[in-house]
Amino acid sequence: MNLTLKIWRQPDPVSEGALATYQVEDISEDMSFLEMLDVLNERLNSEGEEPIAFDSDCREGICGMCGLMINGDAHGPLRTTTCQLHMRTFKDGETITIEPWRSTAFPVLKDLCVDRRAFDRIIQQGGYVSVNTGAAPDAHAMPVPKAQADRAFDTATCIGCGACVASCPNGSASLFLGAKITHLGELPQGQAERDTRVVKMVAQHDHEGFGGCTNIGECAAACPKEIPLDVISQLNKDLRTAVRHGY
Amino acid sequence: MRHAGTLTFVASQTELAKPLVEQVRSTRSTIALKIGMAASGLIFVLFVLLHMYGNLKAFGGEHAFNTYAHHLRTFGEPMLPYGGLLWIVRAVLIVSLVVHVATAATLWKRARRARRVRYAVKKNTGATWASLLMRWGGVTLLLFIIWHLLNFTIGKINVTGGPTDNPYRLLVDTFDTWWLTLIYLVAMAMLGAHLHHGVWSACQTLGLTSNARARRRAKAFGLVLALVITIGFSLVPIFTVFGVISY
Numbered sequence: 001m002n003l004t005l006k007i008w009r010q011p012d013p014v015s016e017g018a019l020a021t022y023q024v025e026d027i028s029e030d031m032s033f034l035e036m037l038d039v040l041n042e043r044l045n046s047e048g049e050e051p052i053a054f055d056s057d058c059r060e061g062i063c064g065m066c067g068l069m070i071n072g073d074a075h076g077p078l079r080t081t082t083c084q085l086h087m088r089t090f091k092d093g094e095t096i097t098i099e100p101w102r103s104t105a106f107p108v109l110k111d112l113c114v115d116r117r118a119f120d121r122i123i124q125q126g127g128y129v130s131v132n133t134g135a136a137p138d139a140h141a142m143p144v145p146k147a148q149a150d151r152a153f154d155t156a157t158c159i160g161c162g163a164c165v166a167s168c169p170n171g172s173a174s175l176f177l178g179a180k181i182t183h184l185g186e187l188p189q190g191q192a193e194r195d196t197r198v199v200k201m202v203a204q205h206d207h208e209g210f211g212g213c214t215n216i217g218e219c220a221a222a223c224p225k226e227i228p229l230d231v232i233s234q235l236n237k238d239l240r241t242a243v244r245h246g247y
Numbered sequence: 248m249r250h251a252g253t254l255t256f257v258a259s260q261t262e263l264a265k266p267l268v269e270q271v272r273s274t275r276s277t278i279a280l281k282i283g284m285a286a287s288g289l290i291f292v293l294f295v296l297l298h299m300y301g302n303l304k305a306f307g308g309e310h311a312f313n314t315y316a317h318h319l320r321t322f323g324e325p326m327l328p329y330g331g332l333l334w335i336v337r338a339v340l341i342v343s344l345v346v347h348v349a350t351a352a353t354l355w356k357r358a359r360r361a362r363r364v365r366y367a368v369k370k371n372t373g374a375t376w377a378s379l380l381m382r383w384g385g386v387t388l389l390l391f392i393i394w395h396l397l398n399f400t401i402g403k404i405n406v407t408g409g410p411t412d413n414p415y416r417l418l419v420d421t422f423d424t425w426w427l428t429l430i431y432l433v434a435m436a437m438l439g440a441h442l443h444h445g446v447w448s449a450c451q452t453l454g455l456t457s458n459a460r461a462r463r464r465a466k467a468f469g470l471v472l473a474l475v476i477t478i479g480f481s482l483v484p485i486f487t488v489f490g491v492i493s494y
């Protein structure tokens with residue numbers, strides 16, 4: 001395949017960036033999107049040009065490190081991570097625009113890399129349970145009803161990639177927040193800190209400069225882990241309960 | 248690893264880390280703003296339904312309509328003074344309007360700040376057109392409400408030069424004027440769009456849609472309510488402009 005790529009280049013957080021155009025040739029349909037960028041970077045390296053900075057780690061769809069805005073879709077046209085997107089999804093001769101996540105809370109570090117530590121700080125505010133876990137307990141020591149266990153598990157699959165923020169017209173991180181709140185709130189261990197967790201995590205979310213949710217649903221449509229909009233309702237419900245409890 | 252080195256350097260060169268917020272209150276969050284918006288919106292919905300019921304009295308003719316208008320003022324007498332109930336309703340509506348518009352403006356401003364750099368290419372895959380129209384649609388509704396109050400309540404403007412102290416004749420004269428009917432119908436379509444998204448969004452904000460089934464139901468309910476209100480309000484102007492409602 002031959003493709004025209006328009007890629008956001010920005011040398012550092014403070015400089016202005018712009019889209020630069022590159023031609024790539026002989027791309028295999030079986031390459032992942034990131035491998036296609038690797039091929040381009042090999043060439044740029046050999047030509048003595050600065051390679052394009054982009055994030056990736058596991059390249060198997062589980063770490064959440066990769067994440068690019070591809071032709072206006074977070075992680076590209078398929079509902080998967082950028083590393084799991086393959087070039088067969090595109091047509092020969094196509095022009096592909098590649099941009100970093102755009103969010104004030106995720107400043108661009110360089111080219112396509114953004115700083116997502118805002119998510120870490122939200123987690124620091126309560127995305128955990130303060131229990132002494134000790135040695136592995138017996139599986140039946142604390143029974144969890146199947147439906148709740150399933151929901152906790154499904155929402156725990158959030159990999160913190162930030163596609164929800166990137167695709168949201170309000171730049172809100174409500175889907176991410178909702179996934180964490182639901183995951184911990186469904187489990188018995190998560191109950192003790194339930195009220196403080198939601199209040200502190202939402203406060204940090206707002207403080208970081210993420211927008212408020214208006215239930216548009218772009219996030220759930222972009223989420224590679226298919227986290228549903230339900231979790232935002234759960235988040236709102238937990239916050240409303242915390243208001244009632246006076247937190 | 249030249250590029251990894253550059254990244255670490257860049258990250259350490261910029262003061263991106265924001266501190267963890269300490270003073271947190273549930274009532275100071277974006278979600279609390281949204282709850283205010285949802286509650287005021289639902290008060291509007293109740294009012295609008297009653298208002299629609301009153302308007303449909305126009306099909307009963309001049310006497311039925313004007314008697315209804317009069318009864319609105321004598322309702323609750325002698326426990327309430329003349330027009331007492333009307334003023335209570337007005338006070339509630341004015342407070343709701345202030346809350347609704349103030350929270351909308353605050354969240355709009357936040358959302359704009361949350362994404363300062365726009366995407367060169369951005370697709371919407373999960374959004375309905377109604378959800379993307381909420382803010383500008385809301386501005387249209389605000390302008391309409393101002394005009395509407397000038398027309399029928401505060402100013403009592405009769406563009407045909409007819410009587411202004413007879414509610415029924417003011418209504419007929421107004422909707423006999425084709426462009427006033429047009430403005431009114433456009434506003435009702437806007438209201439329909441606002442409610443199509445707003446009703447389900449309010450359910451979500453209040454935490455009532457924490458599973459897929461409840462979400463589907465809330466969306467269906469929103470659509471039905473939007474259609475009932477839009478069509479219900481449009482009947483009187485349409486039947487007036489075609490001469491069925493007349494004097």
Ligand code: HEM
Binds near residue numbers: 292392453
């Ligand atoms: C005065 C003019 C109005 C303005 C400026 C306005 C603006 C807005 C905005 C910006 C939103 C938030 C959009 C979102 O969350 O997606 C909203 C939500 C809403 N509006 Fe309005 N609106 C107005 C009038 C009305 C009226 C007349 C009604 C009802 C008859 C109404 C009912 C609602 C409802 C139910 C919501 C949903 C609240 C939520 O999302 O939780 N609004 N409005």
Ligand code: SF4
Binds near residue numbers: 179222223225226227
């Ligand atoms: S909710 Fe989905 S889109 Fe958002 S961070 Fe988690 S995995 Fe990524």
Ligand code: FES
Binds near residue numbers: 060062
């Ligand atoms: S690199 Fe780990 S999810 Fe894509």
